[in-house]
Amino acid sequence: MGIHFCPGAALAREETRIAIELALDRLPGLRLAAGNDFARHPSMLLRGLKRLDLVWDAPR
Numbered sequence: 724m725g726i727h728f729c730p731g732a733a734l735a736r737e738e739t740r741i742a743i744e745l746a747l748d749r750l751p752g753l754r755l756a757a758g759n760d761f762a763r764h765p766s767m768l769l770r771g772l773k774r775l776d777l778v779w780d781a782p783r
């Protein structure tokens with residue numbers, strides 16, 4: 724927040740939305756793989772997961 728709030732936030736969110744929609748389109752049955760521990764990066768800045776394992780069905 725505040726004067727240094729990321730001016731690219733809206734663009735980044737839009738890019739992410741498009742990327743996820745395309746991935747859902749192109750990877751049928753995209754879902755979480757078993758065994759994800761959802762461990763997070765120990766960072767104050769980027770609050771992402773260390774890894775996220777996904778699986779999908781082979782295109783017919």
Ligand code: HEM
Pocket residue numbers: 724726727728729730731732734735768769
């Ligand atoms: C997932 C993508 C992105 C993340 C996580 C991100 C994150 C951040 C963070 C944490 C800051 C510092 C804010 C602060 O000091 O309070 C920042 C600043 C900034 N970001 Fe982003 N950003 C992203 C994408 C972008 C994009 C796409 C652009 C440009 C097109 C951009 C341009 C900037 C600029 C110019 C600043 C400096 C703002 C200032 O100091 O006044 N960022 N960003």
